[in-house]
Amino acid sequence: MLRLRYGHRQAMVAAAIRALPNEGCGLLVGRADEVVEIVPSPNVADSARVYEIDPRVLLRTFRDVETRGLEVIGVFHSHTHSAAYPSPTDVAQAPDPSWHYVLVSLAEKESDVRSFRILNGTITEEDLALDHDQGHGSPDRR
Amino acid sequence: MAAVLRVPTVLRPAMGNQSALEVEGATIGEVLARLTETYPSARAQLLNEDGSLHRFLNVYVNDDDVRYLGGLDAPVSDRDEITLLPAVAGGSH
Numbered sequence: 001m002l003r004l005r006y007g008h009r010q011a012m013v014a015a016a017i018r019a020l021p022n023e024g025c026g027l028l029v030g031r032a033d034e035v036v037e038i039v040p041s042p043n044v045a046d047s048a049r050v051y052e053i054d055p056r057v058l059l060r061t062f063r064d065v066e067t068r069g070l071e072v073i074g075v076f077h078s079h080t081h082s083a084a085y086p087s088p089t090d091v092a093q094a095p096d097p098s099w100h101y102v103l104v105s106l107a108e109k110e111s112d113v114r115s116f117r118i119l120n121g122t123i124t125e126e127d128l129a130l131d132h133d134q135g136h137g138s139p140d141r142r
Numbered sequence: 143m144a145a146v147l148r149v150p151t152v153l154r155p156a157m158g159n160q161s162a163l164e165v166e167g168a169t170i171g172e173v174l175a176r177l178t179e180t181y182p183s184a185r186a187q188l189l190n191e192d193g194s195l196h197r198f199l200n201v202y203v204n205d206d207d208v209r210y211l212g213g214l215d216a217p218v219s220d221r222d223e224i225t226l227l228p229a230v231a232g233g234s235h
Contacts, residue, residue: 023233050233055200055207058227062150079234090232093198096152 002074002100002115003129004028004035013111015040016078016104023051027061028074028100036070043077050089051077074100074115081107084114086123094118100126145173145222152228156184165224170201171214173224188226198229 015038016024026040041057053075065071079087084105086094094101097119105112117124147165149157157163158181167173174195178185189196194214201208201216202225208216218224 025230027230045231045233047233050231052229052231055202055227055229058200058230059202059205059207059225062225062227075230077232082234087232087234089234093229093232095198095228095230098151 001033001127001129002035002102003033003131005131008035008038009113009128009130011038011040012076012102012104012113015076016080016106016111019043019078020080020106021048022046023048023078023080024104025051025053025075025077027053027057027072028076028102029061029065029070030073031070032073033100035073038076048080072099074102076102076104078104078106083107084112086116086118091118091121091123144220145218145224147173147177148223148225150227153184153187153226156187157181167218169214169218170195170203170208170211170216170224173218174201174214187228198231200227200229201225202227 015026022043025043026038028035029039030036039061041053043051044054045052061072084103086101101116101118103114115126115128117126144164144166146162148162149160165173165177167176174188178188188199203211203216203218203222
């Protein structure tokens with residue numbers, strides 16, 4: 001399960017929309033299964049079909065999290081015209097089996113955000129636990 | 143000359159489970175050549191078959207991406223900090 005605040009979900013969708021017509025992307029910073037911060041990145045692949053996190057953002061974020069006792073726990077990117085599901089390219093290039101891989105689809109009118117684990121080429125979807133920013137009760141699970 | 147190499151989590155199993163190690167070499171190419179001699183199983187994650195820098199590996203000397211410093215010819219000085227980070231990439235196709 002990946003736990004995040006509603007604002008984190010909105011930040012990922014906003015980054016995906018800002019990047020249009022290209023794919024948007026960024027890093028998930030936090031602890032284990034809990035997102036603390038979303039770090040949007042320019043898509044240096046500059047493409048509607050592929051993405052690559054800016055190497056400068058990557059280095060800066062890894063250094064920053066170390067000093068704060070946090071970790072990079074995953075990555076998000078958008079699919080502009082296809083479902084929120086990892087593509088063969090996503091699976092082949094998934095760098096870290098411990099990461100959460102979040103997909104944002106803008107293919108439909110309503111954005112779709114889903115999270116996956118990718119281990120040895122096998123994709124497993126995981127629940128998203130959305131904590132509302134105002135602290136209303138238990139997290140929504142989907 | 144010794145520089146410090148910082149190893150990302152995902153590469154540690156191939157490098158003796160170390161998070162940082164001292165490395166020798168006047169260029170990134172020399173550092174990686176010595177590293178792959180010591181840890182042959184890491185070679186496929188660091189270099190292409192032709193010996194060039196792996197497409198999906200980012201290598202930094204201090205704050206600079208070596209792609210802008212001459213790639214494998216990028217100079218390394220004593221006490222430099224070398225950081226390896228796998229590229230984070232993918233796509234919808």
